[in-house]
Amino acid sequence: MNTNTVTASSVPAVSGLDRRRFLKHAALASAAAVAATRSGLTPPAQAVETDTRWDKAPCRFCGTGCHVEVGVRDGKIVGIRGDAKAEVNKGLLCVKGYHVGMILYGKDRLTQPMLRRNGRMEVITWDEAIDVVARRILAAPERFAVYGSGQWTVAEGYASQKLMKAGLANNHIEPNARLCMASAVTGYLSVYGVDEPAGCYDDLDTCDVLILWGNNMAEMHPVLFSRILERRNRGEKIRIIDFSTRRTRTSEFADDYLEFRPQSDLAIANGIAHLLIRSGTYSKEFVEKHCAFKTDTAEHTLDGRPISFADYCRELEAYTPEKVEEISGVPAEKIRMLGELFGRKDVRITSVWCMGMNQHARGTNINRLVHGIHLLSGHWGRPGDAPTSLTGQPSACGTAREVGTLCHLLPGGRVVANPEHRKQSEAIWNLPEGRLNPKPGYHTVQLFEKFCTATDKGGDIQTLFTQVTNPGQSLPNLHKLFKSKQGLEDKFLIVCDVYPTATTELADLILPAAMWVEKNGIYGNSERRTQQWFRMVRPPGNARDDCWMTIAIARRLFELGHPGMKDKEGKFLFTFKNEKGEEVPVWEWERYYDVNVDRALFEEYRLFTRLKHKDLAPYDEYVKARGLRWPVVQQADGSWRETKFRFMEFDDPYVKKGAGIQFYHSVTKDDRAQVWFAPYELPPEVPDAEYPFWLGTGRVLEHWHTGTMTMRVPQLRNAVPHSYVEMHPSDAAEKGFKNGDLVKLKTRRGELELPLWISGRGHPPRGSVFVPFFDERIMINDLTLDAVCPVSKEPDYKKCAVDVQRGSQRSARPPGPTI
């Protein structure tokens, strides 16, 4: 057999033998076992390495929350296999997941703290580094901000939250989830009064119709999509309807591919509601029992304005199928088909979405409308009848949304502006009354605007501390929101990360971090599933846990006399005791693992989770499980039971007996969900004579987000080595472009050159181009628009106006740093 693989010699951290075993006995052993199980054959005997220890962990990449088994020998990861015990993925992984172990072993891991002195990065000690951070904070605590991530573990996010809001009374803390999930959150809040999906992945196993609202599931949530296609292989009928602004890998499997013009999903959803009303096929029973009505207003608030059912119907009158066709380009007959489908009681319909609906100039509204057609039609509340958002990050739900690491939130669904919520939080944190700051901090786009504006011109964020994220590549309109930091002498950027990135390029202080199974962790996936893992290998060099950094900074502030670092009894905010009841100085790195800090922080955080019925079980329950979906409620026999379907009496213990369905966090306090009307509105920027094309951005299957991890895995990098622009063949022919030609994209914000890929993986319609954002040498976010949804403050990366011209022929190599 030909074993001469492309990559066999390119991973220095793993020896040849380790590498061969990694490939041979790990990943594919599991894939083959899955296939064999599916075809009814006995799985082949798996090669067991007697000296390899296997342990469970959720995958480090997307929000699906697959579990992997990690094989460790001699302090190194030597194997990854899909975890057959995990309900989410049942042993299957995607191409990224099989390689997740390799992300630790890129040859340029950051291993030493580094401080910029006279323009050069110099290695310093951890003591110095922590002291630098603490003194920057101390000099101007209110001008300090933290920017974290949906890849923060629960403990990391919780510790940061506590340092900022409880310790510094400073609400300038945001996660990158603002760029990703914020519109889903405001959608859930304004419809149900509480965040996160009521359903779960089980809906995918029972629905008859799956509607993908701008969701390229085959590439973005491939294991979930496999789970659906697997039903087809078993002979089940499932109809897939793919709404999209370009043809994708997902479209190939769809029964109906419906291509709409950017932003016109608003009109389509209204068109479906219009037909349900007009034909009288909406569910009168469901509406009378469970729904109230609201409309968006000119001010675009979270609360909107209550309206009557009659008013609601009147608002929809204009959205006839013909009108919707005119706006969206989707044929009127298809709109009628959807109206009829939602009007049927004999099918179960699940809608899923991700960035297509969230990164949307009216993201909150499109979320509201999709919930609305499910509620109106009564396709809600049975397994398989559900509107469900998917997340793109492994703990966007678990950390950003639940711990509440956003500028207006406190843990467990509380908001800083609510005096009662502040009081409850002060009680749990044992703080003096009035410590917490009632004024929300800056949301992400605002935060970076303030950081990149000179202090004397109102830029009142001076020190920014980032963890587990790469805003230098992922923010929109990078020239404005990131690169203009350069030259502002009093601004100080602290970046905790594992590899050099576009963000570390402008860092004044770099802190090398441990990643994934180099530390203990807890993540929460898209379906409310909280997942735990233990540290399995040591981080390289002097890299350390993000959570430790936060605690060490807090301790240094405590030593320097910052009064906020003490609770009301004068005790340090992060005080941990071992089993003997002795305090352990975990801010000393050598002592950090003397207690399980994750467990201690999680148990403290759990106290916050009851208010919104997001109850979490004790830490040790998660050690045993492949994740549990909240609310996890203790049973009479002492066991802990997860909840698959919220608000539904048959499964959710918090629903009143006999209620059937109860929206017990209703914003109208009457157990009703809100059905919203919101109009179709033009996006903030549309193509014109100067910038005649639509530009959309997104991910590809092989790379995750900004590619800092996946571009260091040789197989993944080889598979998709660089970014490109997709264009319709007729547009390309008109311009005289051939496949592979360098073309220049230009928007009002920036320009770049990149190769053209015609008839490749994605197929944009005429007048539209698409560019993935993973490639740090081709930074498409130099071009994207920083306009945000007025409610969620989430930017729209999916549409802006761009001009496409022939590129200069001087070089086919993209500029920028090499990895």
Add this chain to the structure above:
Amino acid sequence: MSVSRRNLFSKFLRPLQAGSKKAASTVGRAAAAGGSGESSPMERTNQVAVIQGRFCLAYQGSFCSVCYERCPVPNAIQLNEGVPRIVLEICTGCGVCHDVCPAPENAILVTERRPGFGA
């Protein structure tokens, strides 16, 4: 198809594959066959590519279509419901699919062309 998919990636592929003899030889041969590597069809060799289903991600129910997308020879690899299939009669044996296969164990075997195997 007047344009070659190889054209798109080849310029960028070269530095990334420095560590691989196989890849270097592939690219070198492409350059020899087509001059600058422009859209000329590749020469047929005495080799042929075969997908080993037990290693192929798409065969396992995971999504992958890299070989299909990157194959420089029109129609040599076809995709049926997401699963790639090599048409041995069209395959020139250039080995690009092997070079780019991202499966943990490379799923593409480049083997001698013989009766029943594209000969």
